[in-house]
Amino acid sequence: MPLRALYAIAMPGTRLGSWVRSLLETVNAGLPFEATARLLNHPLCGRFSSTGLPPEVWATARATHPDSIAAWGTLGVDLSILSWPATDRRDNWVQRLQNVLDTFQVRHRAARWAREAVAYYKLQESLVDLSQPEAEILTLERWGAEISQLLAMLTVPAAPGRGGVELHSPVSMMGTKYDHVFVLGMGEGMFPQPVSISFPGLINFKPSPPDSSPPRLPIPGPVEMAEREARAFWSLLQAAAGNLTLSYPLVVRRQEIIPSPFLVQLGCVGVAPETMPVASVEEARRVYLTSMGGNKGVEDSVIKSAYQAWRVEVRRESGALPDEYDGVVGLPLSVAQQKFSPSQLTNLGQCPFKWFAGRVLRLAELTEAETELSMSLRGRLYHRTLDIACKLVVGLNAEIKNELLTHLDAAFLKAEQVENLPPLPAWGARRQEHLATLRQTIQTPDFLPEGAAVLMTERRFEGEWYGLRVAGVIDRVDRTAEGLAIIDYKTSSQPPKGAKDGDDKPKFDIQLPLYMQLAETALFPGEKVAVAYYYSLTKGTILKKVELEEDALAQFANNVKVRLQTGQFPVQPDVEREACRYCPYDLVCRAGSRLNRK
Structure with missing residues (x-):
């Protein structure tokens, strides 16, 4: 049903007003990524496509976070029209804004909404007056302030046009006549509104001196306010020259609504319609x-x-068994064509759908440029630093830790370049904190036990593991008197979660046992792996040593092959839902209480 609201709203409340304010904020700030992205993806911006930036450009922009006209230009986005000077003539400022509106096709986009079209032409009329006096010199900041003031003063009809059912307040109906009047919200607490007396302006009221006459303030009391509501209602009844329909909702926000006292005074009894009309x-x-x-x-x-x-x-949402929409697709996958990393096997062991969504459906979040030192970036930075430093001590049998400490600063700087570390606030001081953490870690006895020597770092491998093709990277391998030691770095203070064990808890480790078995068969045939453990780079301690459970590992690998051959990848996270904690596919699987009904 078409409606006609006979009231005006301020220009900042329109799409056009918000876009112009966003434009000024973006230009004043020097085109930062987030503000510029909001500007280019605004509904009124038709510069590049009907939906904002093209998907391929948007994906690249999120991955690189361009923050200047030149940076956006490398993506094929020409924003040179937003290169505004620090000062200019008043008429030139108006022309610059007009050029931006034309270039971004704002008028064409605003024509889709009557209110936005009216707002556009009202802004155009006001810009003519704002261009005077033409030769006045204004700074960019002053020009932005004047535009903001102009927008705040302009108003446009909330629903321009003709026809439709008019919306009025009871007070605005006084003295009018309509053939049909529909009064909505005739429920208690809705009409009349509860009496509330609040006068914030009296906070700064200063009493008059004792010798002066007392001030007279026309402040209505509760009785007067209730009478005012009653008069408005009775005037509303007089406005109906033909039909008068009074209605109220039975339930609002799960709360039952009773009739208004006005309906009781009129002797009206509400009758619920037998069938509710379809409203949309x-x-x-x-x-x-x-x-x-x-x-x-x-x-x-x-x-x-x-x-x-x-x-x-x-x-x-029912208790039915999982089907193709829950990962049970029934389409077999070739075991020979799949290549697994230890983390992929762990994901599959934690929740089959998690692996299916990432590796088969190839769902992925858009790559986002890192503007802070996230946990993952810090982990990569530490790993890379130790990799660079440890490569310089391979083959040494004495004074290894001293050599590592000697090369640590240079290795850290090189790691920053390799990992494309973004500009970070106060990074010079923060770098020293991270270096101090790594120095302390290197000096701990567990980092490199007495008599051990670094054999290799970041060693890539490929091989076969219980009939599955696997590939991965071992952080570090040491040679000790007892045999080889495999070390996997972690920046957390807890050992990583594994696949589900017999109790459906994520405690069955796959990564290090796989490393141990591949090291003895593919990397160092004939040599024995004496120990494998996770080592915390932030705590400087061993988090967990693992032991081989060959029967359980063989059964796990066999279960993986069965899932591939039968196409069974249901949403079945571990009982503690650890697999769901940082899962990027929660919007797809929507794991929740529904899983308890399966």
């Missing part, structure tokens, strides 16, 4: 989905796909 296309779709089934008798391009999606969700 969306509501009609919900009715047809649940009562008629599919698009029977309905001509709607959406209902068919909506019905299918609704049926899928109803089944997903």
Whole structure:
């Protein structure tokens, strides 16, 4: 039903007003990434496409975070029109803004909404006056302030146009006549509104001196305010020249609503309609989905796909066994063509759907440029630093730690370049803190035990593991008197979670046992791996040593092959839901209480 709201809203409340303010903030700030991205993806920005930046450009922008006109230019986005000087003539400022509006096709985009079209032309009229006096010199900051003031003073109709049902407040109906009047919200606490007396302005009120007459403030009391509401209601009744319909909702936010006292005084008794009319296309779709089934008798391009999606969700939320929408696709995958890393096997062992979503469906979050030292970036930085430093001491049998400490600063600087470390605030001081952490770690006895020597670092490998093709990277291998030692660096203070064990808890380690077995067969045939452990670079201690459980590992690998051959990858996280904690596929699987019904 078309409505006509006979009131005005301020220009900043329109799409055009918000876009112009966003433009000024972006230019004043020097085109930072986030502000510029919001500007270019605004509904009124038709510079590049109907939906903002093209997907391929947007993906690259998120990965690189361009923050200047030149940086955006490398992505093929020409923003030279936003290169505004620090000062300029008033008429030139107006022309610059006009050029931006034309270049970004704002008028064409605003024409889709009547209110935005009115706002655009009202802004154009006001810019003519704002251009005077033409020769006045303004700074960019002053020009932005004047535009902001102009937007705050301008108003546009909330719903411009003709026809439709007019919306009024009771007070605005005084002295008018309408053939049909519909009064909504005749519930207690809704109309009349509860009496509330609050006068913030009295906080700064200063009493008059004792010898002066007392001030007279026309402040209505509760009785006067209630009488005012009553007068407005009785005037509203007089405005109905023909039909008068009074209504109120039965429930609001799960709270039952009783009739207004005004209805009681009139002696009106509410009668609920036998059938509620369908008020919108969306509501009609919900009715047809649940009562008629599919698009029977309905001509709607959406209902068919909506019905299918609704049926899928109803089944997903039921106690039925998982189907193809929960990862049980039933399509076999070739075991020989799959190559697993230890982390992929762990993911598959924690929740089969997690591996399926990432490796088969190839779902992935957009790459986002790192602007802070995240946990993952810090981990890569530490790993790379130790890799560079440890490569310089391979083959040494004495004074190894001293040599590592000697090369640590240079290795850290090189690691920053290799990992493309972004500019970080106060990084000079923060770098010294991280170097101090690594120095302390290197000096601990467990980092490199007495008599051990670094054999190799960041060693890549490929091989076969219980009939599965695997590949990975071992952080460090040491040679000790007892045999080889395999070390995997961690920056956390807890050992990593593993695959599900017999109790469905993520405690079955796959990574280090796989390293141990591949080291003895593929990397160092004939040599024995004496120990393998996770080592915390931040705590300077061994987090966990692992032992081989060959029968359990063989059974795990066999389960993996069965899942591949049968296409069974259901949403089945561990009982502690550790697999869900940092999972990027939560919007796809929607694991929650529904899994308890499976």
